[in-house]
Amino acid sequence: MIIEDEESIVTLVKYNLEKEGYKVFSNSNGEKALEHIKEIAPDLILLDWMLPNLSGIEICKILKTEKKHKHIPIIMLTAKGEEEDKIRGLNSGADDYITKPFSHKELIARVNALLRRVNPSVSEDIVEYEDLKVDRIERKVFREKKEIKLGPTEFKLLNFLIKNPKRVYSREQLLENIWSDNINVENRTIDVHIRRLRQAININSKKNYIRTVRSAGYALD
Numbered sequence: 001m002i003i004e005d006e007e008s009i010v011t012l013v014k015y016n017l018e019k020e021g022y023k024v025f026s027n028s029n030g031e032k033a034l035e036h037i038k039e040i041a042p043d044l045i046l047l048d049w050m051l052p053n054l055s056g057i058e059i060c061k062i063l064k065t066e067k068k069h070k071h072i073p074i075i076m077l078t079a080k081g082e083e084e085d086k087i088r089g090l091n092s093g094a095d096d097y098i099t100k101p102f103s104h105k106e107l108i109a110r111v112n113a114l115l116r117r118v119n120p121s122v123s124e125d126i127v128e129y130e131d132l133k134v135d136r137i138e139r140k141v142f143r144e145k146k147e148i149k150l151g152p153t154e155f156k157l158l159n160f161l162i163k164n165p166k167r168v169y170s171r172e173q174l175l176e177n178i179w180s181d182n183i184n185v186e187n188r189t190i191d192v193h194i195r196r197l198r199q200a201i202n203i204n205s206k207k208n209y210i211r212t213v214r215s216a217g218y219a220l221d
């Protein structure tokens with residue numbers, strides 16, 4: 001997620017990150033951004049320093065004190081090149097910072113590096129959870145080394161859940177991250193795809209990997 005009030009920067013960053021295969025959400029308002037973060041649980045936040053009402057530093061401090069959000073890596077975007085400001089940014093809990101104007105190659109390199117550092121399973125080509133393996137390049141799924149055929153939505157679901165095993169995602173979060181182009185998806189539809197995914201990956205195995213958490217959502221567990 002990018003939190004930035006300069007539209008031209010948002011457009012460019014979005015364009016470049018989407019080209020890399022990332023899904024990008026944007027917010028120009030700090031308070032709205034905090035609400036949106038709760039809804040979608042982003043993997044990383046690009047946070048502008050100078051924002052109307054809530055500043056980037058304040059947003060960073062708030063997120064880093066919340067148990068649910070403090071693990072989300074933050075890169076501060078700042079026009080300030082002063083040493084003191086960089087230190088202030090890092091002290092408020094930011095994981096990295098990048099000074100404007102920045103090259104998009106540098107931004108992408110920083111994003112990739114930070115994601116790899118905090119959560120290797122977000123950016124790796126092949127990601128494994130116990131005997132389950134997702135090959136993102138060939139879009140193939142294996143359990144106990146046997147290939148499992150999944151439909152496109154089931155693949156997206158598994159690919160999303162395996163980024164953070166054990167973490168519970170609400171239906172709203174799954175909807176935002178997997179079906180965001182389709183506003184007419186009902187909870188029932190999500191449940192149907194979860195059921196299909198569960199049937200496919202749990203075949204011939206004793207362990208059920210998709211856990212239903214009552215009134216909360218689903219987790220790969």
Ligand code: CA
Nearest residue numbers: 005048050051
């Ligand atoms: Ca700004």
